[in-house]
Amino acid sequence: MSYLGVTSLQNYDSWVGRSPAEIKRAVAALPHGWLTVFGSVVPRWANRVRNYFNETPKQLTLLDVIKGADLVHDLPRPGLYATGALPDLPAVYRDSRGKHWFMMVPGGAVYHMGNGKPTGKDIAKAQYRWQSHSVFKLVSPDSTGGSSEVILKNPRKQMLVGRTGQTMPIAGDVVFDNVLRGSYNFAETLVRGFTRHEHYDVKPHERMVAPYLNPPAFTSLEARVFPPLPR
16 A cells, blocks of 8 residues: 555545555555645545544443543533533543543534534524433544544433443444434544534534435454545
């Protein structure tokens, strides 16, 4: 395989036949991760294949409050970016691969309910009302400035917490609907701030016409290969 510099990473032909793990390693080696690759605009092709980077856990273990708080404070500029995005008492989980997952406030999941196109009124209404939420949203920031995302069904309309150290199987609760599912973020709110997240992830999702191309559920990044894009 040839070297993956910025110019190669900006061309999907360089991705085809490679694993997302290889692409992500090349991006993580850049000074500003995905920001260096894409600049001001995420290409349509990158939006379409973003879920090849999304890792979905089968189980989650709740960390104790002190460990969770430490992880929140380790996020870049936590007092600025995490404010409003996480509950006052953050719930942080670890999956079987050792990755950490942060549960977002209810308003962060509005794009994963209904038809996936909430109004401003819907967003304001849902922001701090767990009882109104039919799903949970958790994100796992990575070394590129992006994050994996998982959406879980919440039929009982209650807050997902569990007991400290308790491992909860979640595979059966993961939402895989093509519009409402968790999708990979090229600019995670907890790392890059909401404005960048909105520009890189929310707006491309809203403008999307063709469906996402998705890998088989629960597979590892190493086991996946980027396919040619349908014409």
